[in-house]
Amino acid sequence: MNQLEHEADQLKNDIRNYLPRSLFLSVDRQDLLNLIHTQDAIADSAQEVAGMLALKRLQLPEDLYPDVKHLLDEVMVTCDLAGAIASEVDELVEASFEGPEAERVLEMITQLDDVETKSDVVGVHLARRLFTLEDQLSPVDLMLWYQIFYTVGQVANNAERMGNRLRLLIARA
Numbered sequence: 491m492n493q494l495e496h497e498a499d500q501l502k503n504d505i506r507n508y509l510p511r512s513l514f515l516s517v518d519r520q521d522l523l524n525l526i527h528t529q530d531a532i533a534d535s536a537q538e539v540a541g542m543l544a545l546k547r548l549q550l551p552e553d554l555y556p557d558v559k560h561l562l563d564e565v566m567v568t569c570d571l572a573g574a575i576a577s578e579v580d581e582l583v584e585a586s587f588e589g590p591e592a593e594r595v596l597e598m599i600t601q602l603d604d605v606e607t608k609s610d611v612v613g614v615h616l617a618r619r620l621f622t623l624e625d626q627l628s629p630v631d632l633m634l635w636y637q638i639f640y641t642v643g644q645v646a647n648n649a650e651r652m653g654n655r656l657r658l659l660i661a662r663a
Contacts, residue, residue, distance in 0.1 A: 545634070560612050568649045582656075
């Protein structure tokens with residue numbers, strides 16, 4: 491996971507370093523760089539989850555398996571949609587962030603907001619379920635699981651932020 495996140499950082503830095511200042515864009519260069527930074531936050535959050543899971547050997551109560559899987563599934567749907575949106579940036583640049591392509595991406599961003607909200611609901615449900623099992627876990631394990639679940643939710647939140655940042659780019663064009 492660390493290697494993948496490092497590669498994402500390298501890509502982000504390469505884009506920052508080699509995006510010509512003289513390139514004429516229909517959007518502000520800094521706004522585009524902020525979009526890239528927000529995309530990188532998705533990888534950063536995923537790396538943070540992996541790091542927490544490596545801190546201590548944890549046993550997840552079996553009662554939580556379905557809820558954890560549901561949360562992970564919802565976060566993956568969110569991230570997949572964010573990836574699909576990010577892959578449209580080239581076409582948006584060519585279309586000057588306007589027209590039918592912009593409208594299509596805005597619809598995708600609205601869907602992204604909806605699926606991220608669903609992941610929030612699942613995350614809250616999972617946290618409530620976790621705390622009903624507090625007598626089965628040590629206080630440290632309980633809080634570490636809570637932090638892990640929260641940070642998994644941050645992956646989806648960062649994906650939504652990326653979409654919202656792109657929405658601002660489209661609105662400013």
